[in-house]
Amino acid sequence: MPPRKEAYGGGCVQNWLENLLPENRLDLEAIARDTSGDLKACSTRNPLRMLEKIGEDCAGAIQVVRGERLEAVLNAGGIDPVSDADVEKMIREVRLGRAVAGRLPGSSQGRFSLAGAQRKTALRRLGDGSWGIPYGMEPTTHIMKPPITGMPGQVEGEHFCLRLCRATGLSAASSEVLEFGLETVICVERFDRLIAGNEKVVRVHVEDMCQALSVPPSRKYQSDGGPGATEICGEVLSRSVRADADRETFMQAMVTNWVLMGTDAHAKNYSVFVLPGAERPAAALAPLYDVNTFAPYPEASWNKGTMSMSVGGKYVFSQIHERHWRTACDRAGFFPAEGAEWLEKVIFDIREKAPAVAGKIIEEGLNPEWMKKLSSITSRRCEKVLSTLFPLKTYSFIEDYCPSEETNVETETPQPQP
Template sequence: MPRRKATRELHCGINGIKVGTVRRKSGTFEFIYDDEWLGAEYAHSISLSLPMTSKRHTGERVRYFFDNLLPDNEEVRQQIVDRIGAYSTDTMDLLSAIGRDCVGALSLSLTEIPPEPSMQMNPVDENEINEILNHAVTGHTLGMGDDDTFRISIAGAQEKTALTYHRGQWHQPIGNTPTTHIFKMAMGELPSGINMEQSVDNEWFCLRFMHHLGFDVAHAEIEVFGEQKVLVVERFDRHTDEDGQILRISQEDMCQALGRAGQSKYEDKGGPGAFEISDLLATSQQGLKDQQVFFLSQYVFWLLCAIDGHAKNFSVYLDASGYWLTPIYDVLSAYPTLGKIQPKKAKMAMRVKSKNSHYHWHKILPRHWPNHAKFSGLSPDIAQELIGAINEELQGALDKTWADAPDHFHRETGEQITKGVLDLARKKLLI
């Protein structure tokens, strides 16, 4: 496929309406909102870090926001250059090639944003989905082929692709047609030697467990297409209206909202921590509720030994009325891997603060959490009550999760997570 020219300008739209323009001038990124968008009653900022104004936004916050729309994996980025025809791995060049369907509501285009056309898509059967998944694994291009019909950008490091489920049938979308579900393949063996072959089962179990604890989580199911076992995750940034039109919903992750680079998503690498995120959520549409949900998610991540809960794994919705926390997503337990890594080396993505700061999972104690809540702007007493309610539901939530497990669920993975949660709870006298 012929290589594109270097990209200096991209038009940004939401559901066929122009929002603004992002440009790169002499290496500096700038974004300016469209005047008509600024005057619309439904208008909202594309990011909390880029508030609506007639003035030009410039600098690193602009670059960080748009770069965070892209896959984290450098190999995937290079494959987009090699196989899709992007000019380079530069943010603008990559988004010009695959920015039609991003996380959240934005669509990026080299040309002016046209009105949203009628949806175009090709139906695909189980065998064709298997081929798409195989290509996503072997080609490292999110399931995209050499033609120009299917272009998506999904952030994250894991191999995945996305399809559209419409009127009872799976489809591969064409052009600007939104995807509705993300297909996540097994992560396999990591460069560190840790085996994550059962990551599909692991994530399903963690999400379903948190659902039964009362959290709003991304809906996910384990499906098998040919030889590929995948986690099919329903996109919570998509909505199908009464006419069957699929609409994009604005959302951004915490790195975007707080103006940070995706490469700094871990707190000990300079990324946002629990207190900074809690401060942001304090002024959300759901204020205290969002803060409490976020705090409790940190606690449950500790119970699950879910050590990858970094800032890109928390997001907020955006609309004209404000912003609020999205469902929980991307949760993986390290319990099945503790044979490969020493428990004492397991570090949480965000510190838990009491008298001292604690990153190491094994050093975190029940008495640290009320103080952590205080530093997060919450009442320690109420936090203790909320934690107590979670502890009372642990066994019941695990039982319900097992009752939901499909026939092709990898039981050993579930057993390892179950044992890990209950052993920690008993050791720390939580139950």
């Protein structure tokens, strides 16, 4: 929430708490109905009661505990080891919507609240690489997400996008693709957890941009009345201890999502570390997460698909041009010394790094044909965007995997829009 001297209440607190919860309606209803163990039924409209059931491990440094459990949580804590077969069962139950994230069937341990629309679970990675379910004061360290139904290759796509972000200089969450029996997940290392001395894991406080701006999760998209780049950079990142660098990083992330056709880069998919300050809390942009591409799927369209946040007033991918990026950067308070060359360099760097990122992932054993497709689509899109934005320039690109006719890139681009 925005820092102020007066206490918060009402809708602001409600919004902040709701942003800690999952968004899937069926999952919320299942959590509300759950009366296993010591749990009591509650209303989905009461986020505090919901979090009392699953909020002993939340995003950031937050733990929500019922009063009668407080002493047990504060004075106890541990990790229940689980086998790969147990993890497979957990992931399958979560993917099918049959279990609360973090719990094995019949167990009351694992009271984890994992925000967002995509189903997921969380675990603690142990020193020997095995997994466990933490409880009490012990936090989780990794989030595991099975693929979204109807989107084959989605977890591999997110892994590619996160690796590509890091290759181009952006800070992004570390990830890997893991298989547990018949279940495949993207496993993301939590950046809101820190390993201190003696391998003790501590929570680090973060808030997503909806929490930071007191916006409910139902308004996470700018087109639904949620925050855009201007609000995020002006009202949140202006408080950062590295404000100029964070504004540049945020705008670079938006450009990256543009060429990747990342249609889900809304306000909940950006976060800030909340740091203690002498007079008021300070902030710092957290690593990127949940970066993905819609480009390889048949329904994808550069001419119809939209950004989650507008760029100079434009949402449709193909209607965004250099002048719109210039306007967006101005409104965000980011004024690159290179001018338009900054945008050109960002796109060119994505084009040049994509093949190597895909090649490295192929070496790690992931589906080579899918990685080649992701690399090729990304490369062709960057080339097309560069030729549209900077028609008087010529470029020499490193070799990519596939010929352009095998990619899902439209052959026509509309004329520039006013």
